[in-house]
């Protein structure tokens with residue numbers, strides 16, 4: 343069946359009898375359905391069985407010869423030709439198969455991916471699905487990614503799995519060493535290059551480092567800063583979680599952008615993952631202030647994604663208390679954070 347598929351499709355395009363064509367495709371559908379495998383291999387490329395079934399059903403449901411041939415040609419194209427854009431490896435001729443790539447602006451992610459060395463142990467890390475989604479949308483294999491707030495290295499783990507090279511910057515030496523150790527336990531199937539820098543992202547001379555490493559620029563940058571002082575990551579004064587005021591936090595974050603954005607290629611993307619905070623009876627829209635820092639530097643806002651926010655263990659234990667406080671105080675309990683997507687002009 344595998345090798346026959348392309349032949350059946352091209353033969354059907356020569357036929358002029360609709361019933362005959364439909365009979366061919368009915369037989370094909372029967373065979374594909376019977377196969378126990380999830381994917382069908384055609385010319386060494388695996389095609390999702392569900393996708394093929396959907397396309398063949400559409401062909402079978404059509405009533406005119408002209409329309410039927412239109413769908414057959416479309417199927418042929420998706421099986422034999424590729425269509426790419428400049429920012430990722432997705433084959434747009436087979437876009438229907440990427441049903442796990444989110445394109446809506448509301449992300450409800452319930453279960454954390456805990457495969458391989460991923461773990462929820464680092465307080466304040468993000469779930470692996472965030473960098474996974476973003477790297478597949480905004481990078482190609484072999485490109486360079488920057489994460490100036492590395493933490494437990496979720497981005498670098500995903501980059502390694504997806505065949506993207508990456509640099510992570512982390513202020514805490516202890517955290518950095520632990521992250522390096524953890525990642526070294528994962529397989530590196532694409533021989534990806536990962537670099538770990540123990541530096542202050544608001545002071546780093548990235549140019550010097552890039553020159554030394556013969557890296558020209560980045561094709562994607564992902565920022566996951568502390569949400570100001572919500573979680574204190576260290577006692578280091580340069581740690582953004584120790585910023586003395588909102589202004590101080592934004593100034594320091596702005597310096598990180600000034601150090602990193604010049605080395606992002608034009609037309610390429612950057613993302614920031616950030617939540618708001620509540621302080622002295624006032625909702626501080628930290629996310630929107632941080633978004634503005636990118637816009638102030640000429641970046642184009644492409645999307646605002648709202649992602650559900652899992653309760654932290656501490657909050658979970660105090661759920662009732664927070665509900666009471668919310669009812670009494672006229673506010674809402676945090677359940678979301680933001681992912682802002684930007685493009686460089």
Ligand SMILES: C[S@@+](CC[C@H](N)C(=O)[O-])C[C@H]1O[C@@H](n2cnc3c(N)ncnc32)[C@H](O)[C@@H]1O
Nearest residue numbers: 467468491493494496513542543566575581582
């Ligand atoms: C929200 S966490 C990032 C978590 C990461 N995305 C993960 O999945 O593990 C922020 C990290 O930024 C680091 N950090 C804070 N200030 C920094 C600075 N000035 N330069 C570099 N890293 C900094 C903290 O130590 C912390 O590990």
